[in-house]
Amino acid sequence: MADTILRVNGIHKSFDGTGVLRGVSLEIREGEVVVIVGPSGCGKSTLLRCINGLETIDKGEIYLRDEKISGRTKDLHLVRQKIGMVFQSYDLFPHMKVMDNLLLGPTKALGKQKQEMEREALSMLERVGLKEKAHVFPRTLSGGQKQRVALVRAMLMHPEILLLDEITAALDPEMVSEVLNVVIDLARGGMTMAIVTHEMRFAEAVADRVLFLEEGVVLEEGTPEKFFHAPTTERARRFLQSFTYASKRDKAEVQPKNNLED
Amino acid sequence: MQDLGISILFKGINFQRLMGGLWVTLRLALITIGLSCLFGLLFGVLMLSKKRVAKVFCRVWLEIVRFMPQLVLLYLVYFGFARLFGWDLDGETSAVMVFTFWGTAEMGDLIRGALTSIPLHQTESAAALGLKKGQVYLYVLIPQTLRRYVLIPQTLRRLLPQAINLSTRIIKTTALVKMINVTEVLKVGQQIIGQFYRQPDAAFWVYFVIFLLYFLVCWPFSLLAKQLEKRWA
Ligand SMILES: Nc1ncnc2c1ncn2[C@@H]1O[C@H](COP(=O)(O)OP(=O)(O)OP(=O)(O)O)[C@@H](O)[C@H]1O
Ligand SMILES: [Mg+2]
Numbered sequence: 059m060a061d062t063i064l065r066v067n068g069i070h071k072s073f074d075g076t077g078v079l080r081g082v083s084l085e086i087r088e089g090e091v092v093v094i095v096g097p098s099g100c101g102k103s104t105l106l107r108c109i110n111g112l113e114t115i116d117k118g119e120i121y122l123r124d125e126k127i128s129g130r131t132k133d134l135h136l137v138r139q140k141i142g143m144v145f146q147s148y149d150l151f152p153h154m155k156v157m158d159n160l161l162l163g164p165t166k167a168l169g170k171q172k173q174e175m176e177r178e179a180l181s182m183l184e185r186v187g188l189k190e191k192a193h194v195f196p197r198t199l200s201g202g203q204k205q206r207v208a209l210v211r212a213m214l215m216h217p218e219i220l221l222l223d224e225i226t227a228a229l230d231p232e233m234v235s236e237v238l239n240v241v242i243d244l245a246r247g248g249m250t251m252a253i254v255t256h257e258m259r260f261a262e263a264v265a266d267r268v269l270f271l272e273e274g275v276v277l278e279e280g281t282p283e284k285f286f287h288a289p290t291t292e293r294a295r296r297f298l299q300s301f302t303y304a305s306k307r308d309k310a311e312v313q314p315k316n317n318l319e320d
Numbered sequence: 321m322q323d324l325g326i327s328i329l330f331k332g333i334n335f336q337r338l339m340g341g342l343w344v345t346l347r348l349a350l351i352t353i354g355l356s357c358l359f360g361l362l363f364g365v366l367m368l369s370k371k372r373v374a375k376v377f378c379r380v381w382l383e384i385v386r387f388m389p390q391l392v393l394l395y396l397v398y399f400g401f402a403r404l405f406g407w408d409l410d411g412e413t414s415a416v417m418v419f420t421f422w423g424t425a426e427m428g429d430l431i432r433g434a435l436t437s438i439p440l441h442q443t444e445s446a447a448a449l450g451l452k453k454g455q456v457y458l459y460v461l462i463p464q465t466l467r468r469y470v471l472i473p474q475t476l477r478r479l480l481p482q483a484i485n486l487s488t489r490i491i492k493t494t495a496l497v498k499m500i501n502v503t504e505v506l507k508v509g510q511q512i513i514g515q516f517y518r519q520p521d522a523a524f525w526v527y528f529v530i531f532l533l534y535f536l537v538c539w540p541f542s543l544l545a546k547q548l549e550k551r552w553a
Binding site for chain 1: 439441442444445446447448449450451452453455459460463464
């Protein structure tokens with residue numbers, strides 16, 4: 059059995075006295091893709107932000123492999139180097155060209171050689187179909203292109219795990235699939251991931267396991283087949299129903315079989 | 321026959337002396353502005369620190385700047401420090417120290433404002449990459465702040481006039497240094513007047529020319545501010 063990469067143990071987090079996470083536990087093994095779904099405001103983003111220390115937890119523990127990472131203040135940056143994160147908002151650095159965005163982490167945080175990283179960055183850009191964009195500024199990119207660059211930027215750090223928080227939520231529908239296909243490609247390559255998404259078909263295609271979060275509690279956890287086709291709780295059923303209606307309008311085509319090179 | 325008062329300015333090397341004084345004024349101001357920008361950048365970053373020591377430090381600095389007359393600080397440094405620590409500071413060095421102390425606080429406040437106007441997710445995505453706090457500032461926040469000065473009209477409209485305004489205030493305030501034996505333009509003027517004490521209108525003409533000189537120096541700054549505002553608006 060593969061090693062456990064991430065172990066979240068009964069964590070609590072409240073903002074201004076309101077419990078946003080109320081005893082959430084989660085384990086992710088090497089190469090596993092866990093998709094976290096749930097209604098808006100249930101604490102999905104907060105959960106991911108707690109994992110890489112953007113929020114401090116009130117109770118519980120978080121382990122990366124066997125290392126306790128919760129409660130750290132001093133060398134948090136070392137932990138974050140091993141945890142990649144991509145957000146919903148386009149978070150490329152606007153004053154840097156794409157290549158400089160990509161190289162900042164590896165060269166400055168990890169102290170790697172620039173030339174050698176540049177080669178790797180170019181080949182990764184090529185993989186996501188953006189080789190010719192290496193030397194442009196982010197503002198000239200479409201939303202979908204920006205998010206693909208953001209994914210490459212996170213991957214170039216060779217993280218143990220990748221956290222994705224609704225990375226297609228701000229995109230025009232026609233750009234959603236180009237980004238999700240990259241994620242599917244990464245999953246096939248064995249990347250360990252925790253993904254928050256509202257794209258249910260994508261979730262079903264990419265997930266090894268699905269976590270249904272509601273009001274800061276894990277209500278259901280299971281395989282995508284089970285969760286999407288035979289959810290046990292009424293809440294989950296209703297949550298999924300809201301998407302069956304929505305998906306009729308959904309234009310995004312995610313094609314798991316599609317190869318990225320073309 | 322008595323000369324017209326203004327002609328004394330062209331007697332001997334008087335005009336040259338006045339220009340020399342003006343150069344001292346400008347040199348003082350430019351060094352102060354340069355240092356204030358540099359230290360102001362650091363001070364602005366420090367003002368955003370959540371550490372207690374940093375907060376207290378900035379607070380004390382700002383309060384001193386707010387309450388102390390510049391002249392008191394000048395005397396304190398020029399006369400006081402020399403006695404107390406045995407430093408042999410010349411007037412110009414003392415003046416640069418005091419004015420930079422003040423300029424740093426003001427420039428720092430401008431920088432702090434600009435830094436806080438950069439969206440939080442920029443800081444967060446830089447931190448998420450595993451950069452240290454200092455690196456986040458060095459590579460992500462400060463470059464964007466400086467670019468904002470130049471590239472983003474709203475920020476520019478707010479910041480640049482303030483920065484230029486501060487610069488002209490620094491130029492004006494350098495007149496104080498004549499009190500600690502720096503022979504800047506005002507001091508030269510007074511020396512010239514003293515030389516021609518028998519000429520009753522000498523004082524008027526000398527001060528009038530100095531008035532013009534200050535105007536000529538500060539005016540381009542405000543022109544520049546307006547020009548930049550127009551071009552980038
Ligand atoms: N910094 C904060 N200060 C106060 N309240 C916060 C903060 N961050 C999140 N919250 C609150 O915590 C709750 C959970 O927020 P969170 O962003 O984790 O939800 P989410 O599941 O990601 O929702 P969405 O699907 O809309 O992104 C919300 O009610 C939100 O208002
Ligand atoms: Mg969210």
